[in-house]
Amino acid sequence: MDQDTAIGGQNRHFPSTQVSLLDAAASGLSSEARERVIALYWKPVYHFLRIKFRASNEDAKDLTQGFFASALERQFFERFDPAKASFRTYLRMAVEHFAANQHTAGNRQKRGGGAPLEPLGEHADTSPSPEALFEREWQRQLFSLAIEDLRGHCAESGKLAQFSIFEAYDLADTERASYADLAARFGLPETTVTNHLAWARRMLRGFVDERLRGTTASPKEMREEARRLWN
Amino acid sequence: MKNRILIGLLLGLVLGALDGSSAWFYPEARPVLASIMVGSTIKGMLVGLFTGWFARKVQSTGWGIAVGSGIGLLFAFLVAATDTLNGRHPYLEIMFPGFLVGAIIGFLTQRTGTGPAKAEPS
Amino acid sequence: MELSDSVLDHLRHVSELPDLTGTRYELESEIGRGGMGVVYAARDRQLNRLVALKVLDAALAGEPQLIARLEHPAVVPVYENGTLADGRAFYAMKLVKGVPLDGYFAAPRPLPERLRVVRRVGEALAFAHARGVIHRDLKPANVMVGEFGEVYVMDWGVEAVAGTPAFRAPDRELDARSDIYACGALLRFVLSTATPPALGAIAAKAMSADAAVRYHDVSALLADLDRFQAGMAVEAWAEPWWHRLRRFAERNIVLLVLLAAYAAAKFLLFFLRKL
Numbered sequence: 001m002d003q004d005t006a007i008g009g010q011n012r013h014f015p016s017t018q019v020s021l022l023d024a025a026a027s028g029l030s031s032e033a034r035e036r037v038i039a040l041y042w043k044p045v046y047h048f049l050r051i052k053f054r055a056s057n058e059d060a061k062d063l064t065q066g067f068f069a070s071a072l073e074r075q076f077f078e079r080f081d082p083a084k085a086s087f088r089t090y091l092r093m094a095v096e097h098f099a100a101n102q103h104t105a106g107n108r109q110k111r112g113g114g115a116p117l118e119p120l121g122e123h124a125d126t127s128p129s130p131e132a133l134f135e136r137e138w139q140r141q142l143f144s145l146a147i148e149d150l151r152g153h154c155a156e157s158g159k160l161a162q163f164s165i166f167e168a169y170d171l172a173d174t175e176r177a178s179y180a181d182l183a184a185r186f187g188l189p190e191t192t193v194t195n196h197l198a199w200a201r202r203m204l205r206g207f208v209d210e211r212l213r214g215t216t217a218s219p220k221e222m223r224e225e226a227r228r229l230w231n
Numbered sequence: 232m233k234n235r236i237l238i239g240l241l242l243g244l245v246l247g248a249l250d251g252s253s254a255w256f257y258p259e260a261r262p263v264l265a266s267i268m269v270g271s272t273i274k275g276m277l278v279g280l281f282t283g284w285f286a287r288k289v290q291s292t293g294w295g296i297a298v299g300s301g302i303g304l305l306f307a308f309l310v311a312a313t314d315t316l317n318g319r320h321p322y323l324e325i326m327f328p329g330f331l332v333g334a335i336i337g338f339l340t341q342r343t344g345t346g347p348a349k350a351e352p353s
Numbered sequence: 354m355e356l357s358d359s360v361l362d363h364l365r366h367v368s369e370l371p372d373l374t375g376t377r378y379e380l381e382s383e384i385g386r387g388g389m390g391v392v393y394a395a396r397d398r399q400l401n402r403l404v405a406l407k408v409l410d411a412a413l414a415g416e417p418q419l420i421a422r423l424e425h426p427a428v429v430p431v432y433e434n435g436t437l438a439d440g441r442a443f444y445a446m447k448l449v450k451g452v453p454l455d456g457y458f459a460a461p462r463p464l465p466e467r468l469r470v471v472r473r474v475g476e477a478l479a480f481a482h483a484r485g486v487i488h489r490d491l492k493p494a495n496v497m498v499g500e501f502g503e504v505y506v507m508d509w510g511v512e513a514v515a516g517t518p519a520f521r522a523p524d525r526e527l528d529a530r531s532d533i534y535a536c537g538a539l540l541r542f543v544l545s546t547a548t549p550p551a552l553g554a555i556a557a558k559a560m561s562a563d564a565a566v567r568y569h570d571v572s573a574l575l576a577d578l579d580r581f582q583a584g585m586a587v588e589a590w591a592e593p594w595w596h597r598l599r600r601f602a603e604r605n606i607v608l609l610v611l612l613a614a615y616a617a618a619k620f621l622l623f624f625l626r627k628l
Contacts, residue, residue: 230369331615
């Protein structure tokens with residue numbers, strides 16, 4: 001896996017009770033808010049830039065770094081109005097704005113003959129659309145972070161069996177084994193397998209909610225985003 | 232619940248008198264108009280009596296009309312049989328309207344006390 | 354680690370499923386999604402029957418208590434309410450087999466049947482209002498018609514979240530009058546294109562933007578529906594004279610026919626004499 005794009009995916013230990021984004025920004029923990037946002041949004045922004053602006057891997061990385069380095073400051077969070085859009089949409093639009101500015105200012109270092117940045121038109125026929133892709137990558141990263149949280153939690157509390165079973169079943173990309181197979185493989189009764197899975201999923205849901213709470217501005221927005229997430 | 236016999240009597244009186252008064256249009260009957268009206272009134276009241284009594288026993292508009300028209304026809308026949316007009320019994324002139332007046336009285340005695348007609352209940 | 358698309362979708366699905374460990378229920382399938390949560394079909398292990406399990410995605414604990422106070426044939430009975438292992442609130446209620454209102458009236462139905470269903474909804478509303486319960490989110494999706502024609506009104510007491518705006522009153526605060534608005538909207542919804550003007554007027558009165566103009570309570574609306582079906586004048590509509598005459602004629606058709614026959618008989622006899 002590309003190490004550069006793993007920046008947002010490293011295991012981080014956030015406090016277990018997460019205040020909402022605006023609360024964090026308001027109370028002067030803006031660096032913490034920045035960290036949370038970067039952890040979740042780095043990869044989605046990167047993928048979005050690659051598709052929407054047809055940027056190369058290098059250019060997209062540069063732009064993503066540039067965005068998070070400069071565009072996120074306290075006013076960024078204060079200007080956000082939850083009534084108008086979700087934070088996710090707000091951030092995405094800020095990215096577009098930032099990228100377009102880079103293009104017109106012309107202060108981008110061309111590397112290896114990369115093409116100038118031009119965003120795709122409104123109805124470009126990529127499917128999914130860049131906006132949908134952004135949301136998808138955001139979902140992906142959200143779950144990735146939550147899984148890492150779960151892994152860390154299990155490691156700390158000695159629930160290694162639970163995580164292994166969860167990893168073997170729910171994270172399996174190929175055809176999933178049956179509960180009976182898992183029971184045999186791990187030498188556990190099938191009911192235990194069921195319970196472990198239920199526990200892990202419950203915990204995962206909790207971690208996803210926590211991450212979500214930390215990047216939304218209000219309980220209402222969180223509920224809306226959760227509803228979209230669980231579709 | 233109102234006394235249907237009383238209502239029947241009242242209806243029969245009014246409608247019978249009205250029916251009888253229509254004999255006025257027959258010039259030859261005008262001299263005896265008063266007696267015709269009395270006869271019609273009594274006829275109507277008798278029909279009203281019977282249909283009113285019937286309405287207390289049976290709740291059915293259809294049967295009310297049937298009984299009213301039947302009894303109306305009967306009494307009209309009796310009157311026509313004992314009456315002469317232009318040298319013949321005025322069966323048609325008396326029985327035809329009498330039948331209808333009886334039907335009306337029969338219908339109305341069924342209707343009173345239950346209020347206006349209702350559409351099919353939901 | 355990189356989550357593939359299939360794994361991501363799988364995770365989204367399974368981590369949302371309600372964790373029913375510790376309850377007496379076994380998850381069967383998802384039935385539908387409402388404004389406040391997801392409804393599943395579940396099996397009650399102890400009583401061995403299917404129930405509807407509504408899992409709330411936010412703390413809306415008020416609702417089950419509200420419904421529990423209502424015992425009415427049109428109100429779906431609540432069996433139990435509690436908290437899942439994952440912290441979400443849920444309640445178990447009777448699993449209603451039927452179709453929602455929009456599906457039921459997609460097929461052609463005679464007018465008396467349409468009015469019957471609206472009447473049942475109105476009766477449930479009147480019952481609830483008398484006990485201090487407002488529905489707040491009445492709409493076709495919240496009315497079910499069972500296989501034998503039973504009518505159920507569901508999802509009581511929760512403010513419409515992403516609701517259908519057509520059924521939501523323009524009032525600032527939702528109260529009994531807003532329910533009346535929604536009832537009028539339901540009536541309008543249920544009526545097909547060829548609506549008698551009296552019924553249209555009833556719906557319009559119930560749906561007045563000014564809450565004071567609407568019916569004072571649901572019973573008044575139902576009374577107007579009664580009057581319509583009895584062929585009488587309706588409070589909501591000032592009918593033109595010829596319509597009133599036609600109504601009178603329809604109601605008294607037998608009498609008018611008999612009188613007409615009498616008059617015709619008299620005329621006939623009179624003119625026959627002339628011959």
